[in-house]
Amino acid sequence: MIVRIRADRIDFYYDRFLIEADGHVRVEASNGTTITGDAFSMDLKLDRFLIASHVHLRSPGGSLEGAAIADFLAFDRIYFVPVISKPDRWTYENNDFTHPLKGRIMPGDVFYFPDLLDSHVSLRAKSATIETTQFVRFNGVTALLLHQGLPLSSYYVYFGANANLGQNSLSGANLDATWNATGSANSTTALHLRYDAYNHTYLGFEQHMAGNDQHEYAVFSVNPFTSPDKYWNLVTGEHLGSKFEISTFTQLYTYQYGLGMPSASAQTTYVTMVQALNRSYLQDFFNFTNYNMIGPKTAAEPDHPNTMQLSWNSYNDQILKAPLYFQTSFGLGYNHDAYGLQNYGGVEYTTIWNQSVGLTFSLPNVKIGDRERPYDLYYFNAVLNTSRDWNSVPHHVNSQVSTESLSRQFSRFVNSYLSYSVQNTSDLYLQGGYSPSPAILPGGVLYTPFEAFRGADTLRALTLGTTYSASPNFVTTLTFSHHQDFPAAYPGLFSLPPLNAIGGYTYSNYLGQPPWQLGAEVRARVSPHLVLDVQRVYYFHFGNQIWSPSFVVQLTS
Amino acid sequence: MRLGALVCVLLLLAAGEPVTVTGQLLAYQDGYIFFTTGDGFRVAPNVAILNEQTKEPSKQLPGPRDYARAVFNDAGQVVEIDLSDKPYPLEPLSDAAQAFVVTASSPYPNPELGAPAQTTANGVPQTFTGRMVLVKFEVQVPPTTPLNAEVYIATDVSGWNPQAIEMDRVDALHFVVVRRMASGTILHYFYTRGTMQTEEVGPNGLSIKPRELIVSDADTNSTNSVVAAWADTNRPNFLQQPSVFPTPYNPAPFPNLPHGVRTPAPNAP
Numbered sequence: 001m002i003v004r005i006r007a008d009r010i011d012f013y014y015d016r017f018l019i020e021a022d023g024h025v026r027v028e029a030s031n032g033t034t035i036t037g038d039a040f041s042m043d044l045k046l047d048r049f050l051i052a053s054h055v056h057l058r059s060p061g062g063s064l065e066g067a068a069i070a071d072f073l074a075f076d077r078i079y080f081v082p083v084i085s086k087p088d089r090w091t092y093e094n095n096d097f098t099h100p101l102k103g104r105i106m107p108g109d110v111f112y113f114p115d116l117l118d119s120h121v122s123l124r125a126k127s128a129t130i131e132t133t134q135f136v137r138f139n140g141v142t143a144l145l146l147h148q149g150l151p152l153s154s155y156y157v158y159f160g161a162n163a164n165l166g167q168n169s170l171s172g173a174n175l176d177a178t179w180n181a182t183g184s185a186n187s188t189t190a191l192h193l194r195y196d197a198y199n200h201t202y203l204g205f206e207q208h209m210a211g212n213d214q215h216e217y218a219v220f221s222v223n224p225f226t227s228p229d230k231y232w233n234l235v236t237g238e239h240l241g242s243k244f245e246i247s248t249f250t251q252l253y254t255y256q257y258g259l260g261m262p263s264a265s266a267q268t269t270y271v272t273m274v275q276a277l278n279r280s281y282l283q284d285f286f287n288f289t290n291y292n293m294i295g296p297k298t299a300a301e302p303d304h305p306n307t308m309q310l311s312w313n314s315y316n317d318q319i320l321k322a323p324l325y326f327q328t329s330f331g332l333g334y335n336h337d338a339y340g341l342q343n344y345g346g347v348e349y350t351t352i353w354n355q356s357v358g359l360t361f362s363l364p365n366v367k368i369g370d371r372e373r374p375y376d377l378y379y380f381n382a383v384l385n386t387s388r389d390w391n392s393v394p395h396h397v398n399s400q401v402s403t404e405s406l407s408r409q410f411s412r413f414v415n416s417y418l419s420y421s422v423q424n425t426s427d428l429y430l431q432g433g434y435s436p437s438p439a440i441l442p443g444g445v446l447y448t449p450f451e452a453f454r455g456a457d458t459l460r461a462l463t464l465g466t467t468y469s470a471s472p473n474f475v476t477t478l479t480f481s482h483h484q485d486f487p488a489a490y491p492g493l494f495s496l497p498p499l500n501a502i503g504g505y506t507y508s509n510y511l512g513q514p515p516w517q518l519g520a521e522v523r524a525r526v527s528p529h530l531v532l533d534v535q536r537v538y539y540f541h542f543g544n545q546i547w548s549p550s551f552v553v554q555l556t557s
Numbered sequence: 558m559r560l561g562a563l564v565c566v567l568l569l570l571a572a573g574e575p576v577t578v579t580g581q582l583l584a585y586q587d588g589y590i591f592f593t594t595g596d597g598f599r600v601a602p603n604v605a606i607l608n609e610q611t612k613e614p615s616k617q618l619p620g621p622r623d624y625a626r627a628v629f630n631d632a633g634q635v636v637e638i639d640l641s642d643k644p645y646p647l648e649p650l651s652d653a654a655q656a657f658v659v660t661a662s663s664p665y666p667n668p669e670l671g672a673p674a675q676t677t678a679n680g681v682p683q684t685f686t687g688r689m690v691l692v693k694f695e696v697q698v699p700p701t702t703p704l705n706a707e708v709y710i711a712t713d714v715s716g717w718n719p720q721a722i723e724m725d726r727v728d729a730l731h732f733v734v735v736r737r738m739a740s741g742t743i744l745h746y747f748y749t750r751g752t753m754q755t756e757e758v759g760p761n762g763l764s765i766k767p768r769e770l771i772v773s774d775a776d777t778n779s780t781n782s783v784v785a786a787w788a789d790t791n792r793p794n795f796l797q798q799p800s801v802f803p804t805p806y807n808p809a810p811f812p813n814l815p816h817g818v819r820t821p822a823p824n825a826p
Contacts, residue, residue: 016739019712022622038584039621045714045742052591053584067584067591079595083587087597088661103662107670111583111593114687115644154643158716161745163767167753170595171800180716214766216795219610223800231800237764242678249754251799268802276761283762289803315760316699327700343825360702364730381729383700395812395821403704407728417728425810427821435825440817450815457811461704467725472691472735477725493815501800509704510813523723532679533723556720 001073002030003049003130005040012138014122015528017044017159018114019136021128025051028079031095034058034531035069041113042121047074050111055081061097070110073132074418081097111214120144121527123155134160134185156183164210164217169233169249170224172502175555184208194221196501197550202226215239230254242394243276252293253465254482264300279317285309305337324363329387331356344393345432351392358387368406379407395429416466423509443494454485457511460484473525489515491543503550531556576629576653578615579645589659590627591735594650596658598627601634609641633657683743684774689773692772693779695733696724699786706750707734713745713767715794719753748784754798760785 008023019039027049028034038053052068057080066082078092080100090100123418126140136159141152157180158165165188170176180190192204204223211217219235232254237247249270254262268289275282287307292300311331318325333354335341340348355523361384368378385401400423407417427433434455438446465479483489494512497505519537526532532555578598583591591597608615609626619625619638624645628637633656650658694710702708708724715721724732738744746765749756758767772778819825 023795054586055584055756059598065587067586067589067597068595073784081583081591081595081597083589084596086661087589087591087593087659089664091667103660103664105670106595107667111595113581113593117644134560161713161767163713163717163747163754165712166711166719168719169799171798172751214738214764221799233799239763243761243763251802253802266802274758274762276763279760281762287803291802313762313790315788325700328822344821360700362730364697364700379728379731381731383729385688385701399768399810401704403729405729405733415725415727417734419729421729423704429821431824432823432825433821435819435822437819439815446817447815450818453818455821467727469725469735475725493624495813495815497813500798506798506801507812511811511815512813531723533740554720555719556723 001132003042003132004028004127005130006127007070010040010125010126010128010138011121012123012136012157013116013119014124014157015450016119018042018116018119019044019049019128019130019303020114020116027051029071032060033097036356037069039113042130043114044130044136048072050112050113059097060094060381061100068111070122072110079106081111081534122529123152123206124149125155128366131185134158136182137182137184152179152181154182156180156188158183158188160185162186162210162212162214164214164237165208165217167208167210167217167235167237168206168219169219169235170204170206171231172500174502174553186212194224197227197499197503198501199224199227228255228257229237230256242458246271246273248272262294264298265302266291267293277312280312280314283313285311301339303337303339305335305341307333307335309333311356316360323366324361326362327360329356329358331358331389342393349393353392354389356387356389358385375411377408381405394431395427398424398426398428400424413470414466414468416464419461419463419465421461421463424456428455439493441490447490447493449490450487450493457515458486459509459511464535475521475523477519477521477523479517479519479521481519483515483517484512485511485513485515487511489513489542490544499549502550502554503548514539514545516540516542519548567723570689576651577626578629578650578654579626579648580624581644582619582623582625583621590619590625592625592627596650597660598629599634599659600638600659601636604635605637607637607639609639615640629654629657634691656780665784674701685772686774687739687741688774689737689775690740690772690775691735692738692744692770693735693777694722694724694746695727695781697730697779697783698732698748699784699791700730702730702750702787709749709751710734710746711749711753711756714742719749719756720751727760738772738778740772740774740782742770744770744772746770750787750789753803755787755789757784758786758788762786 004019005027007025009022012019019042025037028448035057037051037055040051042049051068052373054377055066055069057064064082066080068081070079076094080090082090084090090102091104092100112367121144124142125138128136128138128417130136136157141155142149143152173196175195177193178190180188182189189210190206194204195201202224203226205225206221209218216238221233234250237401239245251268253266255264256262271286273284290304292302309331311329313329314327316325316327335352336352340350341352342349356431357372364380368380382404387399389397403421405417405419409415437449438448439450439523441447461481461483463481489512497507497510500506517537521535523533535552539545580592583593588600590600606615606796623657624641626639627635630636709720711717711719712721723735724734727733747757747767770780
């Protein structure tokens with residue numbers, strides 16, 4: 001049902017999904033009913049509204065005056081207090097306005113206004129259109145942020161259950177103020193004012209579309225819209241039947257001022273298909289990339305690699321009735337780039353086939369200690385991942401990761417865990433492989449201990465983490481890690497991974513991690529609808545690294 | 558019932574205590590005052606409308622959302638209305654006040670209200686008063702989850718933002734977070750690793766419908782979930798990241814070998 005509201009003042013409480021309106025309220029519903037009154041209150045999540053004081057109801061059953069009317073939309077029940085010669089109580093069932101149930105006792109809270117004493121108005125509007133259980137669209141809006149008003153022509157809020165309208169195609173940002181300008185039950189149009197460490201302040205645009213029942217979706221975005229470096233993204237997804245789905249992600253990069261002729265351009269497309277099988281599934285993954293869409297006039301790499309990986313994956317199955325689970329996977333891959341993928345022995349390999357097999361064992365939640373006293377109980381978890389990947393270039397890669405952890409909840413507020421993980425990776429060639437060569441430090445100094453590296457590394461990490469949660473609105477986490485690796489970390493020897501837009505490393509496991517690390521994170525709710533998260537890592541003066549490159553600061557709603 | 562109410566009224570009058578009703582107002586019109594209980598009371602023509610704090614005549618007429626106390630005379634008419642900025646405690650209507658409620662039709666039972674309350678899995682009747690209660694989300698992640706992964710909850714009350722609620726690591730396989738929510742909330746949610754490309758999927762690899770949680774009146778609600786798999790499980794080297802172009806297929810597993818180290822060759826010793 002669609003409900004349209006006009007009033008002298010319409011307030012929206014975002015944290016509680018409440019709409020409160022006062023003064024000359026006029027409500028028009030798509031079932032042909034028009035109601036006027038002095039006050040309006042609607043709980044969008046409970047799907048009910050109330051109009052009170054000097055109520056005039058015009059319905060297929062005729063026109064009536066009353067003191068209050070409450071419509072429980074989800075239950076098709078309307079509760080009315082008419083004032084004819086005397087007040088009365090009428091209930092309408094299933095929108096049948098011609099047969100009121102006069103005198104039937106009503107639920108006790110049908111005419112209650114919500115308690116708003118501790119709530120803050122998020123935005124004020126002149127009119128609103130509501131599709132029940134789906135969205136609300138406000139017009140003539142003043143958004144209220146930190147007691148300041150920001151005029152907007154409209155604002156749209158989706159509160160339905162279709163998660164596909166949350167599919168997004170934007171990269172991360174430290175701060176994202178989103179103006180959902182307009183939308184419906186199946187689409188959203190949004191303008192983003194963003195900040196990140198690379199692009200600083202910029203605008204992004206995003207259009208979402210989603211079908212009913214979560215069957216299909218499409219998202220298009222341009223980001224940053226106000227910089228010559230533009231990423232045009234398209235994300236789509238579709239369920240075909242109950243056992244097959246396909247999703248795609250296509251990105252076009254252009255370097256262009258405004259919408260002028262680009263001086264550089266690249267494109268990449270990912271396609272993922274999943275077919276469910278009996279207690280397993282097949283996944284086909286495809287990627288095609290063009291690093292140069294302009295032509296030979298630009299200096300960009302001409303490569304256009306493509307990859308296809310087909311894998312079979314089992315469920316995480318329990319071994320007999322033991323608390324031990326295992327999962328297996330097999331994969332087959334094809335990789336091609338006419339400009340070459342790998343040079344080995346003077347041969348430029350343009351095509352590489354690969355096959356893989358993987359096994360995962362896990363032992364979740366083994367309880368140790370007195371089960372009657374939860375704060376004295378320890379939990380033991382263990383995971384072993386092992387895999388081998390064969391390539392048509394004659395080598396294979398073995399990978400093994402084992403993790404064990406012991407955790408305990410000390411009190412309602414404090415939880416700690418101790419974990420130890422070992423990651424072994426070896427890249428083994430049938431002939432030759434990695435030769436003993438010294439690495440070169442900045443300044444041209446040779447670092448000879450690296451000659452021991454023959455294509456196999458071992459990364460060990462011991463981590464002690466403690467979380468103190470004083471309340472749901474304030475959480476502090478301290479994480480202390482000691483890394484003991486081969487090849488050993490040495491200041492300036494290894495390049496750090498590139499940072500993403502919010503200051504984090506783009507990949508997690510890399511050679512040369514500082515051996516001692518202390519990370520701290522504080523997360524606090526700063527307003528009913530905003531959470532502030534601040535993180536930083538201390539490296540104990542590892543070379544010239546004292547702290548992680550920057551504070552990671554994020555505001556989320 | 559009516560006899561009992563009459564006895565109550567007579568007893569109160571004998572004790573010199575006027576009958577009163579407190580609460581929040583729904584309407585003040587047509588010679589009646591209505592409270593949010595839906596009850597309407599006849600107002601005396603010479604009613605005094607006072608400010609509760611100052612005890613002076615109020616400058617405003619009673620209106621919806623106002624908090625008020627109504628004082629009755631012997632005839633069941635409201636002779637005094639005390640308006641307040643602060644809420645009056647919600648009190649059930651006394652039998653004496655019930656006798657003054659004006660209604661054209663005789664009340665009769667509502668069969669829908671006699672229906673048994675919904676019960677929890679433990680068979681406890683479930684009620685929803687809307688009070689704020691603690692909700693604990695605990696999740697077991699797949700054993701293939703990266704060691705430094707962060708886990709979040711995306712919900713329908715945050716526009717399906719994939720980083721809406723950040724969870725805290727409990728151990729190698731578990732994350733937890735506690736939130737305060739109103740009882741009666743019907744929450745739809747699912748777990749992510751921060752993006753929709755790394756959202757949870759079912760054991761069959763297909764995306765799942767959001768989970769549902771109905772927050773009950775219990776002081777603490779808790780939900781334990783198991784994530785079967787993440788959407789990016791089988792393509793860690795090819796994770797689609799907006800604004801990042803993938804590197805060509807790299808069969809060497811070490812992403813940052815130092816400068817000067819020779820690439821693999823068949824003639825290596």
